[in-house]
Amino acid sequence: MKNRIPGIILCLILAMPAWFLGHYFPIVGGPVFGILIGIVIGFIKLPIFFETGVKYTSKKLLQYSIILLGFEMNLFHVLRVGSQSLLVILFTLTTCFLTAYFVGKFLNLDGNTTTLIGVGTCICGGSAIAATAPVIGANEEEITQAISTIFLFNIAAVFLFPALGHALSLSDTGFGMWAGTAINDTSSVVAAGLSWSNSVGNNTALSFATIVKLTRTLMIVPITMVLAIYTSKKRKTDCDHSSFSITNVFPWFVLGFIATAIFNTFADIPVQISEGFVVLGKFIIVMAMVAIGLNTNIRKLLTNGLRPISLGLSCWFMVAAVSLLVQYFIKLL
Numbered sequence: 001m002k003n004r005i006p007g008i009i010l011c012l013i014l015a016m017p018a019w020f021l022g023h024y025f026p027i028v029g030g031p032v033f034g035i036l037i038g039i040v041i042g043f044i045k046l047p048i049f050f051e052t053g054v055k056y057t058s059k060k061l062l063q064y065s066i067i068l069l070g071f072e073m074n075l076f077h078v079l080r081v082g083s084q085s086l087l088v089i090l091f092t093l094t095t096c097f098l099t100a101y102f103v104g105k106f107l108n109l110d111g112n113t114t115t116l117i118g119v120g121t122c123i124c125g126g127s128a129i130a131a132t133a134p135v136i137g138a139n140e141e142e143i144t145q146a147i148s149t150i151f152l153f154n155i156a157a158v159f160l161f162p163a164l165g166h167a168l169s170l171s172d173t174g175f176g177m178w179a180g181t182a183i184n185d186t187s188s189v190v191a192a193g194l195s196w197s198n199s200v201g202n203n204t205a206l207s208f209a210t211i212v213k214l215t216r217t218l219m220i221v222p223i224t225m226v227l228a229i230y231t232s233k234k235r236k237t238d239c240d241h242s243s244f245s246i247t248n249v250f251p252w253f254v255l256g257f258i259a260t261a262i263f264n265t266f267a268d269i270p271v272q273i274s275e276g277f278v279v280l281g282k283f284i285i286v287m288a289m290v291a292i293g294l295n296t297n298i299r300k301l302l303t304n305g306l307r308p309i310s311l312g313l314s315c316w317f318m319v320a321a322v323s324l325l326v327q328y329f330i331k332l333l
Helices: 005-024 030-042 048-072 075-107 111-136 140-167 172-182 186-200 204-217 220-239 252-266 271-294 298-303 306-329
Strands: none
Touching (some): 005 271, 030 271, 048 111, 048 271, 075 306, 111 140, 111 186, 111 220, 111 271, 140 186, 172 186, 172 306, 186 204
């Protein structure tokens, strides 16, 4: 731990301006600013004693931050609205992963980048990428490519979805369902839902979209479990290590996420405390993104940038289209 402290403090200091910039420009968000600041500072050759702490922040602290996000979950709210959105979520998840797999193969993208963009689009943007990266052993460049791609479509969604929703004459709940199931990141879902609610004079769409999005966020749990099992079997086959087991890659921090969500639901925690834990978790994610930026090879990132964007666009379009189609057929629109 003594060797880790300098790198952790460096990430903490650099995360502060990224955090405040994220509040001033919520469409961009703190994690994206964190990566950008890390990349800029990364051009400077940092002393070697920062290295251990930076790596620890980008991996272990990132996992611990996911546990704290469980305090954002109230399972009763999720179950009430989730029962209405579950069918749409299942269809969009399936569509997204199939699209990511086949388009990723066509574009000749590496498996980790494809997986991260897929889960980022399917589930909840940066949080899903943060939860999935340590499970599949993704490196800093792969994480940065995925976060950058998701960020691009987050911004586009905030402006496009309300306009398209009005053009399609969606109801308040229809738009809330569409935004909650088809926009990548929670902050962008809230921004789009708020824009819609302001235009119609009520908060129905905003509230519905937010809870649907939180329901979708819970899909982190089964998805990371499945990826952990797949990664375990793949590594055992590739390396032929008979001693390799699921415990090596099992996402134990996801169990912590479930535990905090259950605790938050039943323990009657004061709102200020639960919100404080969530804010702390989100700040640690910004610290981890700074660490990832510090370790990113910017030349390689720019060279391979177009293919991840093409994959993200394909997944995003298919998810948005399927969400509308399923709602149409089950008469939610």
